[in-house]
Amino acid sequence: MLKYVDYDIVFDEVPDEVALAVSLSLCPNHCEGCHSPYLRQDIGEELTLERLASIIRCYRSGITCLCLMGGDGDTHSLEQLARSLRTAFPTLRLAWYSGRQQLPESMDVTIWDYVKLGPYIPKLGPLTSPTTNQRLYRILSDSTLDDLTPRFWRDKTSNGKIEATVPLKTLLNP
Numbered sequence: 001m002l003k004y005v006d007y008d009i010v011f012d013e014v015p016d017e018v019a020l021a022v023s024l025s026l027c028p029n030h031c032e033g034c035h036s037p038y039l040r041q042d043i044g045e046e047l048t049l050e051r052l053a054s055i056i057r058c059y060r061s062g063i064t065c066l067c068l069m070g071g072d073g074d075t076h077s078l079e080q081l082a083r084s085l086r087t088a089f090p091t092l093r094l095a096w097y098s099g100r101q102q103l104p105e106s107m108d109v110t111i112w113d114y115v116k117l118g119p120y121i122p123k124l125g126p127l128t129s130p131t132t133n134q135r136l137y138r139i140l141s142d143s144t145l146d147d148l149t150p151r152f153w154r155d156k157t158s159n160g161k162i163e164a165t166v167p168l169k170t171l172l173n174p
């Protein structure tokens with residue numbers, strides 16, 4: 001089951017996108033220094049396709065992307081939800097923020113336009129920190145992934161360049 005706690009319009013979670021970010025609870029991860037411990041709890045409302053579609057329709061004219069924040073506890077339902085959203089909103093880009101180190105092997109990652117991977121580690125910092133362990137990838141049609149993480153450091157080190165393309169298989173659990 002997927003549950004959500006809240007949602008917001010955000011401009012800084014996915015480069016060049018205006019995103020409707022939905023925060024999911026039931027997080028199974030145990031990141032040291034978790035920035036949102038309440039998201040580990042069984043709280044919120046069930047995130048059904050009908051409920052999510054209703055929220056999206058309220059903001060559709062102003063957003064370019066849906067960003068699901070969490071869902072690691074039920075990636076099968078998450079993938080099914082994303083697949084249904086592709087049909088219902090074919091021009092809406094889809095992003096998944098996961099706390100996992102690697103993608104679930106069974107997931108067809110091409111259902112997403114963007115995937116963020118990596119647990120939160122306080123000493124390394126979030127995506128905006130050049131020392132971060134986390135990565136945000138853009139999923140390409142040939143099953144390679146562009147590492148967009150340096151875009152978050154635009155004002156610090158990289159001048160916003162995309163620095164790496166990696167094969168999908170390197171990010172799958174063995």
Ligand code: SF4
Binds near residue numbers: 028033034036037039
């Ligand atoms: S992925 Fe990590 S930081 Fe995010 S809610 Fe879960 S435990 Fe907390």
